[in-house]
Amino acid sequence: MKVFRKLIEAEFIDATALRDSQVIFNFKIINNLGERAVLELSVDAPQNWRTDIRDNSNRSFTTVFLEPDESVSAFIKVRIPPDAKYGKEIITLRACGLGVCSTIDFTIHVVEGYDDIQLFSTHPFTSAYVGSMTNIKVKVRNEGLSGTIVSFDVKDLPETYTFTIRDKKGNTVNQLFLESGGEEELEINILIPTGIEPGFVQFTLTAKGETSEAKINLGINILGKYELKVLTENFYLETTAGSKQKFYVDVKNSGHTVISNLRIIITDTPQKIKVDVEPKEIPLLMPGETGRFTLVVNVEPEIPSGDYFVEFKIESASATIARSLRVNVKPREEIAYLSLITVVFIIVALAFLYRRYGRR
Template sequence: MHAMTRTLALTTVLFALGFRSGPALRAAEPSEKAKPEREIVVAFEYPRLEVDPSTTIRLDLIIKNNGQKDETILLDVTSSPEGCVTKIEEYGDVIGGVFVASGEKKTLTVEAKLKKSKQEEGEEKDEKFAPGQYKFAVKGTTEDGKLTDTAEATVTVGKSEEEEEEEEDPVEITCSYPNLRGSNDSDFRFSVDIHNNTDNEDMASLRAEAPRGWEVAFKPSYEDKYIGSLKIDSNLSRSVDVEVKPPPGAEVGKYTIKVFAKLSKEDFEASRELTVELTGTYRIRCRTLNDVLSLTARGGQEATISMYVLNRGTAPQTNVTFDSFKPENWKVEFEPETIDLIKPGDMEQVEIKITPNADAIVGDYSVAINVNGEKAEDDLELRVTVKASTTWAWVGVGIIVGVIVLLSVMFRVLGRR
């Protein structure tokens, strides 16, 4: 009884499983039938590729069998760059065909190398692919020849860093000293070289861009004429002077002037930046009150005159000093002896103390005063009139009185006789 019950239960389970699995099996059948009877695919994994310069180009080639039956696929390289040896390899072995089971795929390597060049010593050397585009094509054919497919790829070889650095522009501007510094009233001259890097003689036109009000002119070196263009032989250069003049009233600071050169047969225009740093104008002036340049002095006694030092430039004057050219044994002093700073437009007062020699003869003498500033100087000439000292005046008066008294006494004595 128990055995019969187990048999019945087992039969029921098997029946249920059979009932449920039937549709699943039937559903699987159409997917197998959906596959084409025969189909192959030959394709490069990367049909567009960019690489750096090298002696070898490698491409991954995929061979796929989408059909219901296994296939043996024969492979041929139908297109490769001229002078190039191209092979299909797997693990170093050259492949001419491959077996691919139904629904499977294989990945092979297409390797291309340039033919070796012989050196002078007889040794062979691998050549690198030059920058450019290289096209490859591989054809796959089934063993019975009924199915074919072709894979195509384009490889772009770029330039190496060294080649990019070595590549020259058709025209170039160089300058040994592109930065100049000076006062606002200076004329600046840059020496630049215009290089024609082409294999043809050509005319180079010149132009400049400068701040408003600035003057820029071009002159051939060691010549006086101004130019706007010049002829340059192939693969040679010519020197040109670029004269730059700032406008009046330009502020202190750095200014950029850009010069350009273009060959008539080329579209490229070369440029070069030049820098001018204006430090301001350096002007200093000294004068006396009401421009009086004369004074009176007595031998051995100090005489004083005031001098005013003015900064007429746009740059500050620092460490202003004084010196003098005077008669022998004279003494000239300045108070203060130096001026640390005079700002543009400011004025400082200096006392000049002149002491003639005690034995100086009465008369007029010249004393030159020099004022030395930063990149500027000025001078003035003083006329010093030396008069007799009061001591000798009183001595003279005493002598005269003595003579008068003596004469009076003599007249009285002689008159009595």
């Protein structure tokens, strides 16, 4: 029987597959015989390999009736046994009708199973403030021929940073299973600790399958916000001439990063008033912490009573706040008592003089 007419067409005739797997080849049967014909289909395959011919409605068949130039699309399913030999195998599909046969060979390369893990991220770097939570999205894909369990690990992230890896549903994952060709989007949530300096932190995410491993470099631009808050509200001190009083200035680091070398600088004081600051400096004030300065105000005895103003600034390398302390100086108690006694004595003396000489 001579083969001279093409009754079968296929676009893809080559595939790579694993043991104990299935391959599907699509093809088209065409009646090129010039008259109505019944075409019989058959398959030659290696021993123990199962094949099945089906139409696009998934119905199994081996015979088809076609008018001249009519065609029908179909596919052949090939089941590879678990003990198949590694290498190249040929599956031959034959169509015969009206004494004419046409064949096409499909090639299957049987290989050992392997996974090929890949990592991708459209935005591998992000920016965030100290003390905040940030996230980086990453896609993991298996481009190999077999499914695998994928394990994740983060390296080079400082120990003070904490992280979790979550899937699209918000579940925390350390491992997941990826089929061949499968893809999963993950989100790495990173909590940036307080008390660190701004800068750039780079780390590596590793995804490891059974036969492959992928790495991707990720990074965070750490932003710092310096903010100093004065907790003391009433800058008023009442004192007397010749006395020493203390006034407390409480401050808080309300920003995201460390404030260093914090001190109070006296910028202007009235005459006969001297102000000392204790301590001279607060070396470090961590985010959320409070510190206290003590202003020791010395008032000389000769100073007149009244209101005086001490100008000062709270200063660090990253923040400066100006304040004014109102000092209300009152007379000393002994002077007040002496003045009172003097007034009383004068009143008594005037009364005596009036009683003795006033009636004359």
